[in-house]
Amino acid sequence: MTNILTEIKKYDTIIIHGHKRPDGDCYGGQYGLKGILKAAFPNKNIYVVGEESDYVKYVGSPDTINDNVYLDALSIVVDTATKDRISDPRYIKGKKVIKIDHHIDVDAYGDMNWVDTSYPAVSEMITDFALQHDLTIPLSSAIALYTGLITDTGRFRYRGVSNRTHVMAGALINAGVDVEFIDSKLTQESLKMFALKGYVYSNFVTVEGGFIYLKMPRDVINQYGVTDEEAASVVNLIGGLEGYPVWALMIEYENEIRIRLRSSGPVINTLAEKYEGGGHAKASGARLPSWNHLDQFIGDVIQHIKESKE
Ligand SMILES: [Mn+2]
Structure with missing residues (x-):
């Protein structure tokens, strides 16, 4: 985990990928990380790329970038177990690829892989990453991460939810999350x-x-x-x-x-x-x-x- 921050510090441009047909946790990890890095390193260019999700569109929307942005960039892929599921195949154009994921590690496609199945959501990993490195979690990131946490755990109902999960949720509430706002966004039905x-x-x-x-x-x-x-x-x-x-x-x-x-x-x-x-x-x-x-x-x-x- 410490190595990841060391790598991040080396690059001026960081491009965050997720998986195809992104869900709440994928979005949570992507936009959560983007906001945290932007707050910690305001001079870096941080982008989120990939598909849009209607379901969690209040979390954020992807950036459109040219191929040349990848020159000298660091690609970070979250919540994606296998290469073929990565949204936007250009991730490979980055100088280095970091994989951050909580699924079983079938495909270690990163130059650096932080894979830990003890986390029920990649959003919990990103929150933990921020806390352990004393990085500020801006409100937009907290909303994203809390969304990821509750969608991947089925509102804290699935196995894998731990003391740590709730500690992370608490940290996100401390960062300003309005739990009722997020619940209403997710439960409203067409x-x-x-x-x-x-x-x-x-x-x-x-x-x-x-x-x-x-x-x-x-x-x-x-x-x-x-x-x-x-x-x-x-x-x-x-x-x-x-x-x-x-x-x-x-x-x-x-x-x-x-x-x-x-x-x-x-x-x-x-x-x-x-x-x-x-x-x-x-x-x-x-x-x-x-x-x-x-x-x-x-x-x-x-x-x-x-x-x-x-
Ligand atoms: Mn996930």
């Missing part, structure tokens, strides 16, 4: 999402053995007029059902089916790895080439649940 929930509750499928899933074909997403990100966000609606410890949301893309696989029981990232995926022990992603592979996948999930009980 009519189309409200309607989509009706679809979820009417179309889930339960499989004997403890698996519940929902198919989200492309025409459903179009019919409800939601973004892919919004569609993906309903995964937890089918979680927590008694007798069904593993659940999945399957979204249809042009050439593949992307699966969000979740568990409140067995570890499922090993299973996800068999299907071009991976991630956390109880929250992973996977892919199928088409719906034709669904039955095989379901069979594997059931088998996996069975084996985990033995």
